[in-house]
Amino acid sequence: MGTRRQFSREFKVEAVKLVKERGVSVAQAARDLELHQTVLRSWIRELAADPQQAFPGKGVMKHEQAEVERLRREVAKLKMERDILKKAAAYFAKDSL
Structure with missing residues (x-):
């Protein structure tokens, strides 16, 4: 089993923008970014729920x-x-x- 990958807030926001602003499907964006669709969908939900405080970062x-x-x-x-x-x-x- 590998180590768990860490993603910056900027990466997560840009990944969500691929789907929300550029119209890329979740499946395609997840493949392109080498993510599981579930992860990307959870980022989309988190950013939609609280755009200002989503993805606060490690220890915050x-x-x-x-x-x-x-x-x-x-x-x-x-x-x-x-x-x-x-x-x-x-x-x-x-x-x-």
């Missing part, structure tokens, strides 16, 4: 993704705090009996 998150990640970290922290408080409450409850 869209605003929504960054917010979801922040909330996940906060939930994990709150669960840990809750578990500590439960253990403390159980300890003191046992102690008062």
Whole structure:
């Protein structure tokens, strides 16, 4: 199995333009660019859904993704705090009996 190919934002945008602006079929564009049609179709959908933030690049998150990640970290922290408080409450409850 080979290594996974990485494509720049510019490459993806140009690949989508082949289909959307120049009228090349998805099948033909995918063959010409040596891509799987599924990959090209997903790029077309992603660019149509959010032209400004599509293909943010390696290590760069869209605003929504960054917010979801922040909330996940906060939930994990709150669960840990809750578990500590439960253990403390159980300890003191046992102690008062």
